[in-house]
Amino acid sequence: MAKDxxxxxxxxxxxSFYTGGFIAFLIALAILExxxxxxxxxxxxxMLATIGLYAGIGIMSRTTDLSEYYVAGRKVPxxxxxxxxxxxxxxxxxxxxxxxxxxxxGFDGLAFVMGxxxxxxxxxxxxxxxxxxxxxxxxxxxxGARYGGHFARFIGIVGAVLASFTYVTAQIYxxxxxxxxxxGIAFEVGVFVxxxxxxxxxxxxxMRAVTWTQVAQYxxxxxxxxxxxxxxxxxxxxxxxxxxMYGTVLQKVIxxxxxxxxDPKQIEVLDMLAKKIPPIEEKIKGLPATLEPxxxxxxxxxxxxxxxxxxxxxxxxxxxxxxxxxxxxxEAKEAWxxxxxxxxxxxxxxxxxxxxxxxxxxxxxxxxxxxLTFCLMVGTxxxxxxxxxxxxxxxxxxxxxxxxxxxxxxxILYFTAPAYAVFAKFEVYTxxxxxxxxxxxxxxxxxxxxxxxxxxxxNKDGIVQLAELTLNADVIVLATxxxxxxPYVVSGLVAAGGxxxxxxxxxxxxxxxxxxxxxxxxxxMLDPNAPTARRIAISKGLLLIVAIIAAYTxxxxxxxxxxxxxxxxxxxxxxxxxxxxxxxxxxxxxxxGAVAGMIVGLALCLxxxxxxxxxxxxxxxxxxxxxxxxxxxxxxxITIILVSLVTPPPSKEIQExxxxxxxxxxxxSVMRTQT
Amino acid sequence: xxxxxxxxxxxxxxxxxxxxxxxxxxxxxxxxxFFADQLNDIVIFGFPMGFYxxxxxxxxxxxxxxxxxxxxxxxxxxxxxxxxx
Numbered sequence: 001m002a003k004d005x006x007x008x009x010x011x012x013x014x015x016s017f018y019t020g021g022f023i024a025f026l027i028a029l030a031i032l033e034x035x036x037x038x039x040x041x042x043x044x045x046x047m048l049a050t051i052g053l054y055a056g057i058g059i060m061s062r063t064t065d066l067s068e069y070y071v072a073g074r075k076v077p078x079x080x081x082x083x084x085x086x087x088x089x090x091x092x093x094x095x096x097x098x099x100x101x102x103x104x105x106g107f108d109g110l111a112f113v114m115g116x117x118x119x120x121x122x123x124x125x126x127x128x129x130x131x132x133x134x135x136x137x138x139x140x141x142x143x144g145a146r147y148g149g150h151f152a153r154f155i156g157i158v159g160a161v162l163a164s165f166t167y168v169t170a171q172i173y174x175x176x177x178x179x180x181x182x183x184g185i186a187f188e189v190g191v192f193v194x195x196x197x198x199x200x201x202x203x204x205x206x207m208r209a210v211t212w213t214q215v216a217q218y219x220x221x222x223x224x225x226x227x228x229x230x231x232x233x234x235x236x237x238x239x240x241x242x243x244x245m246y247g248t249v250l251q252k253v254i255x256x257x258x259x260x261x262x263d264p265k266q267i268e269v270l271d272m273l274a275k276k277i278p279p280i281e282e283k284i285k286g287l288p289a290t291l292e293p294x295x296x297x298x299x300x301x302x303x304x305x306x307x308x309x310x311x312x313x314x315x316x317x318x319x320x321x322x323x324x325x326x327x328x329x330x331e332a333k334e335a336w337x338x339x340x341x342x343x344x345x346x347x348x349x350x351x352x353x354x355x356x357x358x359x360x361x362x363x364x365x366x367x368x369x370x371x372l373t374f375c376l377m378v379g380t381x382x383x384x385x386x387x388x389x390x391x392x393x394x395x396x397x398x399x400x401x402x403x404x405x406x407x408x409x410x411x412i413l414y415f416t417a418p419a420y421a422v423f424a425k426f427e428v429y430t431x432x433x434x435x436x437x438x439x440x441x442x443x444x445x446x447x448x449x450x451x452x453x454x455x456x457x458x459n460k461d462g463i464v465q466l467a468e469l470t471l472n473a474d475v476i477v478l479a480t481x482x483x484x485x486x487p488y489v490v491s492g493l494v495a496a497g498g499x500x501x502x503x504x505x506x507x508x509x510x511x512x513x514x515x516x517x518x519x520x521x522x523x524x525m526l527d528p529n530a531p532t533a534r535r536i537a538i539s540k541g542l543l544l545i546v547a548i549i550a551a552y553t554x555x556x557x558x559x560x561x562x563x564x565x566x567x568x569x570x571x572x573x574x575x576x577x578x579x580x581x582x583x584x585x586x587x588x589x590x591x592x593g594a595v596a597g598m599i600v601g602l603a604l605c606l607x608x609x610x611x612x613x614x615x616x617x618x619x620x621x622x623x624x625x626x627x628x629x630x631x632x633x634x635x636x637x638i639t640i641i642l643v644s645l646v647t648p649p650p651s652k653e654i655q656e657x658x659x660x661x662x663x664x665x666x667x668x669s670v671m672r673t674q675t
Numbered sequence: 676x677x678x679x680x681x682x683x684x685x686x687x688x689x690x691x692x693x694x695x696x697x698x699x700x701x702x703x704x705x706x707x708x709f710f711a712d713q714l715n716d717i718v719i720f721g722f723p724m725g726f727y728x729x730x731x732x733x734x735x736x737x738x739x740x741x742x743x744x745x746x747x748x749x750x751x752x753x754x755x756x757x758x759x760x
Contacts, residue, residue, distance in 0.1 A: 107711070110729040114704060117734050121700045124741040125693050129748070243731065247721030354726040356711035370708050377704070395759045397752065400745035407738050418730040659678060662686060663757045666678075 004394065008077050015080075019219050025049065026223075030489045039488040043182040046492040050220060050499065051197040054213045058201035061209035066532050069206035069539070070137040070515060071391045076211055078398040082405020084214035085389045087221060087504035089116075089380075089410055091167075092174025093565065095221060095501035098413075099420030099480075100473030106353040108365070109421075111372045113414050115569075117407060118373070119380025122577075124403040127381060128390040130584045130661045132399035135391065138512075139384040139576065140520040146583040147591035148654060150525050155598045159575030160384040160516045164509045165550065166564035166571075167383075171506035172198075172554040175499065177474075181450070182495040188555045194499075195551045198506045202514075203543055206536075210507045211392060217500035218409060224497020225413055228477075232423050232484035242419035249426050250354060256429040257352050260466050269458045269467040273347035280340045288329040298322050350466055353425060364622040375629035379569025382576040385505075385512040396664040424476045427483050433466050440464070443482035447475050510550070514543035566626045567609055574601035574632035582640050587658050593644030601636030605629060685755040692747055696740050703728075703736040 029042060067073050076084065094116070102109040134142055139160060144153030175194030180187045201213045233242035236249060260266060283290040302318040326332035351358035357365035380386065389406075393399045431441055437457050440448075447453040452472040455464055477498075481490040518539035523530055530538075579598050582589040605628045611617035612625040623630050649655075660666070707714070707728045714725035724732075752758035 107726055107729065110726070114708075114729055114733055118700065118704050118737050121696070121737050121740050124744055125696060125700075244720070247719075247727070249721075250723075250726075251718075251721040354715060354723045356715055356725050362712070366708065366711075370705055373704060373708065397749050397759060400748055404738070404741045404745050407741055411734050411738050415731045415734050662689075663682065664752050665757050665759045666682065667756065 004075070004077075007075065011077065011080055015215060015219065018216060019223075022220065022223070026489065026493065029492070030487060033487050033489050039492075040184070042488055042492045043184075043495065046496045047179065047183055047499070050496045051193075053216065054197060054503065055200040057213045057216055058204050058209040061205035061212050063205050063208050064533065064536055066536065068208045069536055070519065071388075072206075072208040072211045074135075074392055075394050076392040078393060078401035079405050080215050081211070081389060081393050081398075081402040082407075082409050083218040084211045085386065085402070085406035086409035086413075087214040087218035087500065088389060088508040089386060089406070089505070090221065090413055090501050091171055091505040091565075092178070092498055092502035093170065094413065094417075095225065096174070096178075096474050096477050096498045098417040098477075099424070100471070100476035102418050102421035103424055103471070103476045104473055106351060106358070107356045108358075108369065110418070111369050112376065113417065115373045115376025116380060117411060117414050119377035120403055120407040120410070122377060122381035123386070123390075124400065124407075126581045126584070127387060128399045128403045129396045129664070131387060132390050132393060132396050133661045133664060137391065137519050138515050139387050139580075140516060141524075142583070143579060143594070144520070144524065145657060146654065147579070147589075147594040148651070149591055152579070152591055152594050152598070153520055153524065155595060155602070156576070156579075157516045157520050159572065159598070159602060161513055163383060163568040163572040163575075164385060164512045164516075165546075167385075167568045168506050168509035168513070168546075168550045169553045170565045171502045171509065172551050173557070174502040175506065176554060178495055178498050178502065182492070187557070191551050191555045194503065194506075195547055197499075197503050198510065199544070199547055202507045202511050203540055206539070207388075207392065207511060210511055213507065214504045217504040221497040221500040221504075222409070222412060224493045224500070225477075226416060227493060228480040228484060228486060228490055229416060229420050229423060231486055231490070232480055233419070235484055236423060236426065242423065243415055246419040246422040250422050253353055253422060253425050253429055256426075257350075260429060260433055261350055261352075263465065265459065265461060265463070266465045266467055269465045270347060270349060272458050273343070273467060276343050277340070277347060280336060280343055284333065284336045284340065287332055291326070291329065291332055294332075295322075295325055298325055346467065346470070353422065361622075367621060368624055368627065371623050371627035371630040375570050375573055375627045375633070378573035378577050378629060378633055379571075382572040382580070383568070384516070384572070384576070385508040388512060388515075389508075420476055420480060424480060424483065428469070428471075429466075432469070433464055435464055437462050437464055443479050446482065447479055452478075510543055510547055513546050514539050517542045517546075563613070563626075567628070570605050570609070570627065570629035570632065571602065573629040574605040574636055577633060578636035578640055582637070584658065584661060586641075586644075587655055588644055588649055589640055590644045590647055590650045592647040593640040593642075596643040597636045597640030600639040601632045604635050605632035608632065681755055682757070685751060685757060688751060689748065692744065692751075696744055699736065699740055703733040703740075707733050 029037075029045065033039070033042060063069055065073070098112065101112060131139075131142060134145070136142065136145070140153045140156035143156040144150065146152075172191055172194060175197070176187045176191035179185065179190035179193050183190070183193075185193070201209045229242045230240045233245050234240045237245040239245050283294055298318070298321055302315070302322055305315050305318055324335075326335045357369070359365045390399045390402060393402050432444060435441070437455060440455070444453050444455070448455065452475040454470040456468055456470075458468050459465070478491075478494060481488075481494060484490075518535060522538055523535050575598050578601060579589075579594045582597075583594065608617075608620075608628040608631060609625050612619050612628075619625070620631065707725070711725035711729060714728060715723040717724040719727070749758075
């Protein structure tokens with residue numbers, strides 16, 4: 001105990017120093033900027049300093065001890081494990097994308113906010129304390145022990161690798177975007193720079209290095225997330241608490257909506273945009289006959305522009321359109337299908353920010369909102385890289401507190417995200433809409449350069465109407481420092497925060513995959529007599545291979561990546577959640593039931609996802625593919641229960657294991673000595 | 676090994692608190708979503724309540740639910756003599 005306390009004290013001291021040091025670093029950079037340090041250099045310094053820092057922690061925490069490598073020696077105090085889980089959990093998508101998603105979707109986007117926080121209630125009540133008591137290394141470990149035999153373990157490995165790999169690819173993609181944007185290097189190079197940042201940690205020190213780096217990364221990401229919006233809130237409302245103040249700003253936004261949405265010019269633009277839809281529909285319908293005439297039209301347009309001596313930019317655009325012109329019917333279908341979705345999105349009438357279920361069919365919207373929230377929550381409680389973190393606390397008691405701290409630290413970001421959206425909307429609705437296109441605010445022209453903001457003067461009146469503006473979701477958080485008129489150092493800070501979010505999540509995920517392969521497949525299934533040194537060496541080797549495959553996949557820039565992330569939640573939820581929860585709460589659940597349940601859950605989930613997304617299957621009850629788990633999770637539960645009931649109950653040893661897991665410490669138990 | 680009556684009582688108390696907190700979670704999530712439209716008619720400090728609950732209110736409830744569970748269970752461990760040393 002005394003040793004634990006001194007360790008905690010030392011940690012508090014280190015991280016307080018570290019936080020103070022980081023703030024001093026920010027102030028120093030701000031001063032240097034005032035005396036003329038170019039913004040490009042600020043970007044470089046931020047990236048190098050933070051990646052160097054993570055590498056330093058990784059090197060200091062290097063280890064060859066098995067328990068240190070897999071579970072950080074099981075001595076991470078609840079508070080720090082909470083921070084590490086926060087960084088592990090909050091990805092590039094949460095950090096950069098969330099504010100923008102809420103901006104674009106209004107109330108409907110809140111399904112993500114609720115889903116990604118409420119899931120921790122399930123972690124706390126059903127999983128964390130029991131997994132900690134079980135006290136092994138991975139989630140498949142629990143499945144293997146509880147449901148005896150390699151089969152349950154193996155399905156667990158498949159689920160863990162499938163969910164984690166899709167997710168890690170998206171993180172590395174995020175790292176590539178951030179490094180390329182702020183360092184001005186090619187995306188593909190950025191991916192591999194980021195990869196180096198990820199590997200120095202997990203490769204050298206496994207869970208131990210990842211844990212202590214994640215704590216450092218959490219501190220950076222939360223400072224980076226709060227600073228711009230706090231300053232913006234101070235500028236707009238005079239009070240530096242955006243979470244409380246955005247209510248009054250929201251009212252102003254709602255007032256402005258009434259004016260902007262009903263502006264005759266806005267309606268005129270929407271009409272003009274709507275007229276662009278039927279010709280696209282027709283040319284898709286008329287395929288393949290329409291292919292040749294459309295090509296001739298594109299050629300004629302280019303010739304026309306050249307004859308008129310038009311603006312070189314317009315000519316360039318027409319040339320590009322011609323070279324990218326689809327060659328086959330299939331290509332045309334895909335390209336024009338995209339064009340059609342784009343045109344429909346643009347012509348859609350805007351909806352009020354706070355209005356719940358604004359669509360034409362509020363009941364289906366309501367159902368989808370609930371289904372998505374449900375899948376995200378259960379998915380949160382089933383993602384192996386999160387559950388694994390609760391193996392690292394010193395006790396069951398600490399594991400319970402640790403879930404509390406995890407959600408607390410995550411909560412700080414998610415409950416600020418809606419404020420970002422509202423403040424940005426206020427700025428756009430009051431200062432951008434209705435302004436002269438020749439005289440746009442500076443932040444708009446800056447982000448328009450790289451295509452994250454597009455303004456097209458559809459009705460040629462020289463004034464911005466809402467329907468003429470297209471915003472990429474990422475721009476909301478990235479541009480807030482400029483909207484608030486803050487120095488470049490704050491923009492650099494935001495980039496460093498986004499990088500921290502992406503790197504920390506990628507680290508946790510890579511480790512999960514490498515551990516599933518090295519610990520569960522190699523050690524438990526292939527060579528149970530392998531010496532410690534070889535087990536760690538194999539884990540490190542696999543880590544490197546998986547990281548390189550993931551980076552390569554990310555560098556392909558597949559459109560699919562973003563859908564894959566959303567799917568990872570349903571996949572993890574349907575595969576793991578029923579088997580884990582029933583394994584703890586229902587003694588009668590046996591291996592036949594669990595194996596059948598996991599297969600049914602995973603298969604139904606994949607069938608629904610692929611069916612709705614790619615094969616034109618009619619969605620059941622109108623539920624979208626992103627919420628595939630809505631059917632797969634209950635199916636998993638029902639299968640486990642039915643199959644278990646018609647097959648023999650689990651053995652006495654397994655029943656004792658369940659009792660062992662349910663009580664933090666049964667005095668006098670035989671199994672007591674095993675942990 | 677045989678579990679004593681005390682042990683069984685501990686577990687059933689655990690199930691009760693788990694059930695109560697799960698119910699709270701369920702209302703804070705699906706109750707709020709279901710009635711979001713109606714809640715939106717109430718406006719406090721500029722926040723329409725349906726929007727507010729989904730953006731902040733329910734999140735606060737989640738944090739509190741987990742906090743209560745941790746405190747309650749850690750005390751229950753001591754009361755029933757199953758706490759770790």
